[in-house]
Amino acid sequence: MAYSFDIEYVKTDAFGQADGLSRLPAGDDVDFKESATIDAELHQVFTERLNEAPLQSKEIAEETEKDKLLQKVPLLHKNGWPNHLSSGFDKEHLPFFKICHELESSNHCLLWGLRTIIPSSLRQKMLDQLHKTHPGQSTMKRMARKYFWWPRLDKDIEEMVSACHACNKVLPNPPKVLLRPWPIAERPWQRIHIDFAGPFLGSMWFVAIDAHSKWPEVFEMKQQKTHTAEVVVALSEMFCRWGICEEIVSDNGPQFTSEEFKRFCFDNGIKHTLTAPYHPQSNGQVKRFIQTFKNALLKAQTEEGKEERKLQVLHFLQRYRLTPHPTTEEAPAELFLKQTPRSHWDLIYPSAMATMEKNRLKMKEQFDQHKKDRALFPGAQVLVRNFNSKRNHWVKGTIVEQLGSVKWRVQVAGQKTCSRHSNQLRLLNGPKYPASLIDHDPPSLNAFVLPQDDVVIVSEATSEDEHWDSPEADFRSLETSIPDSAPADDAIPVVDVAPPVTTAPTVATRHRVAENCRCSAEGRCYTM
Structure with a gap:
């Protein structure tokens, strides 16, 4: 078509509202873009909320009519179930065959007693609603058994809870495995367990326990000086007195995993065993002693006229080493030193001392029986x-x-x-x-x-x-000697x-x- 246009200038005040294409845009329409984004978000929220909406019997009935498996169940229920399963019987119907006498149909929904049988298309939605507040498996199973059912319902609940990331983040520790005790140490200083206790009473305490005799060693250290160098000095002091041990068991503290500590163990021929991280039970021998040690010092702080802390530690160690241990039923000192050190408890046995004196006098009497004393004196x-x-x-x-x-x-x-x-x-x-x-x-x-x-x-x-x-x-x-020229x-x-x-x-x-x-x-x- 041919058109003839007449172009006429019109003042702005003389014409009405122009259409959107009459002028070039001055820039991006921010409001238009924001409104489009808001509309998309609203559609997404609506869709999610629609999926979260509780299922109704009408929706379940519609999906039941579409489910191929559930379409056959009402027919079998209406026409009668066979007495025996034939080879041509579908295995998927086996769960329904076991409860065939308890199935009913109401408003195009299939029921097992008072529980609605959910079609396969709605099962995931039902599980999502059931797990909305992240309950555990047992809670979900109890709730499901009251209102609905489908084959392998318990298995699906277990798999869903196991795959839930939020539930896995707060799971408790699994049941403990069977106890694996440490091998019995056959001799003193064969294996020692070491660890730090504290900060306690303003100090750090380096503790070592002999696995064979339960003999303890305690060293007080400053809180800022618990490095590998201090640990090496404490171990060297023990090795100077009792000899070098064969194996050291410790946790994964930085003092025990450093290259300096590895070199110290290598130079002395010591096997170093690290326990599992954050599992204090693996080093339970020294952990149990630390608890006893702390309780003893705390009780000593409450006494009137308390001794100096160093004396308190020494007196505690003396008593602990002389007391029979519940595990070995012998005192640590007896197993470690092969003797019982003398203590103030030995003073309560006067009969033993009298027997020793009696035996000494008897031995002297027998020796002097045929002897005569010589009257020797200075100047004789x-x-x-x-x-x-x-x-x-x-x-x-x-x-x-x-x-x-x-x-x-x-x-x-x-x-x-x-x-x-x-x-x-x-x-x-x-x-x-x-x-x-x-x-x-x-x-x-x-x-x-x-x-x-x-x-x-x-x-x-x-x-x-x-x-x-x-x-x-x-x-x-x-x-003195006599000179040669005497x-x-x-x-x-x-x-x-x-x-x-x-x-x-x-x-x-x-x-x-x-x-x-x-x-x-x-x-x-x-x-x-």
Whole structure:
């Protein structure tokens, strides 16, 4: 078509409202876009709310007529169910066959008793409504069994709850597995459990427990100084006293997972075992002791006139180590030290102490039965047993002082001093020794001969002396020595006795000898 247009200018005030296409847009229409977005959101909310709306029997009836499975159930119910399932019977009808005598139909809805059978198209919507407030499986099952049903309803509820992300976030811990105890430690310090306790009473406490004996070790540390270096120092102090352990069990604290701690264990040949994170039961031995330790210190703080904290810890450890442990039924000290340390509880056994004293006196009485005490005293002139000479067994000396009940310091020839047992000294001022032997100079002693009725002193040791004559007992305790240039007059006097009597004495002669002699089978007489 052909048109002829006349263009005429008209003032703005002269024409009415123009259409939208008469002018170019000045910019984006923000209001129009916002309204379009709002309309889309409203449509989405309406759709969601429509899905959340509770189901009604009318909607269920419509969907039941569309469900292929549920369409056959009313026919079977109307025409009668077979007595036995034939091979051509659909397996999907098996759940309905089991309850066939309890099924009813009302307003195109299929009922099982008072419960409505939901068609497959509406089951997910019904589950969503049932799980709206995120109840648990048992709650959903109880609610569903009261109002509706379909085959595998319980299984569908379980799967839905298991797949719910919100429910899984707040699930409790699963049931605990069977207990797996730690292997029994066969010896002390085979395996130790370590951990930190605190902050407690303004400090951190490093605790170690021996798995075999339950022996505890506690170290107080500052709260800001619980690094690996402090742990290594505490362990090194324990290893210095008791030796290096074989295995260490700890949690996953930064002090125990550092490279420095790994290197410390490697250098000492220690196996380091880490427990599961956030599972204190895996390190239960040390955790249980920490609880006991804290309770004991808290109780000590409430006492009047309380001791210094360090003493409180030491007294607690002493009591704990001496108390039989309920697991081992023995004190940790007995298993760890293989002995029971002495404590104030030992003072309540006077009968045991009396028995020990009685046994000691009995032993002394038996030993002294055929012995005689020597009246030794400082200043006494004695013969000293000489262990350096094979020929001259005795030298002259003077007792200087008493070192013990049977130990004396003796000065030999005015120059040498030595220590000797009472059994290694002979008095020179007794009736058994002639005065001529005491005052005689050493050169004339070689010619000295005892009277006929007296006992001959020989250079051989008697049987009584043999129990203390030992080549190991020498003059190692000598404090001074004689110079090589000493004059002959200052030489050490030596008792060089006469040779033994070769003629066997008669019986009468034996009766005349001193009581402190012993005669051999050949008739030789030796002094006691």
